[in-house]
Amino acid sequence: MKRKKVILDTGPLVAFLNKNDAYHNWAITQFSLMTPPFISCEAVLSEACFLLRNFTNGSKYVIELVERELIVLPFDLEAESNAIKQLLDKYKNIPMSLADGCLVRLSEQISDSVICTIDSGFKIYRKNKRDIIPLIIPNNL
Numbered sequence: 604m605k606r607k608k609v610i611l612d613t614g615p616l617v618a619f620l621n622k623n624d625a626y627h628n629w630a631i632t633q634f635s636l637m638t639p640p641f642i643s644c645e646a647v648l649s650e651a652c653f654l655l656r657n658f659t660n661g662s663k664y665v666i667e668l669v670e671r672e673l674i675v676l677p678f679d680l681e682a683e684s685n686a687i688k689q690l691l692d693k694y695k696n697i698p699m700s701l702a703d704g705c706l707v708r709l710s711e712q713i714s715d716s717v718i719c720t721i722d723s724g725f726k727i728y729r730k731n732k733r734d735i736i737p738l739i740i741p742n743n744l
Contacts (some may be wrong), residue, residue, distance in 0.1 A: 607717040610642040610709050613650040613702060614721035618666050620655060626721050629741050642709060644678040647703035683708050697724050710736050
């Protein structure tokens with residue numbers, strides 16, 4: 604059976620790096636079960652760096668994951684701006700963040716993918732307008 608490519612959201616990344624995060628143990632377990640590289644986007648890294656700004660070397664560790672090619676960033680926001688605008692408009696009542704929109708679009712581009720998240724909004728979002736997005740998400744969400 605072919606392994607699905609993992610698209611990484613902000614929450615699990617922050618939880619993995621922050622031992623005080625409520626989802627830290629869950630994130631550690633999930634990362635041990637997944638095979639890198641993980642796919643993400645600059646918007647996710649920006650959110651993660653912001654959330655880890657008060658932790659010693661928090662942002663540095665995020666960037667080092669990219670340098671070590673454990674996280675790859677194939678998404679081109681400029682090329683996908685129209686699709687992202689449509690997603691942000693469609694889900695404006697949830698609301699959808701830029702990072703979430705980029706990840707939904709990545710899931711449309713990479714058919715054999717699953718999104719690793721702690722954001723329950725992904726249970727509502729749809730790829731290709733109506734398809735459920737496969738998720739790795741804590742059971743309590």
